[in-house]
Amino acid sequence: MKTDTEESHNLAARCPHLVEEWDYERNAPFKPENFRFASREQVWWVCRKDQNHRWMAMIKNRSYGQKCPWCFGNKPYHGRFIWIPYN
Numbered sequence: 297m298k299t300d301t302e303e304s305h306n307l308a309a310r311c312p313h314l315v316e317e318w319d320y321e322r323n324a325p326f327k328p329e330n331f332r333f334a335s336r337e338q339v340w341w342v343c344r345k346d347q348n349h350r351w352m353a354m355i356k357n358r359s360y361g362q363k364c365p366w367c368f369g370n371k372p373y374h375g376r377f378i379w380i381p382y383n
């Protein structure tokens with residue numbers, strides 16, 4: 297039987313680098329294992345370089361390469377990535 301959390305579609309399996317930036321505190325009780333790759337759900341992320349870098353973004357955007365907006369200098373709602381800063 298196929299499920300949404302089957303390994304081939306599972307975010308954690310497809311994007312292990314995103315697991316490191318998953319904000320377990322704010323997304324609780326949800327984990328990367330609970331979502332599909334490129335899901336349209338908005339969740340919280342925390343930068344692996346600086347714990348103060350937190351933002352909300354669609355899993356889809358992150359699946360396709362969005363990086364920390366603080367480290368990479370993006371502005372809210374600028375460009376193709378939509379994110380909401382948290383501080």
Ligand SMILES: [Zn+2]
Nearest residue numbers: 343349364367
């Ligand atoms: Zn950062």
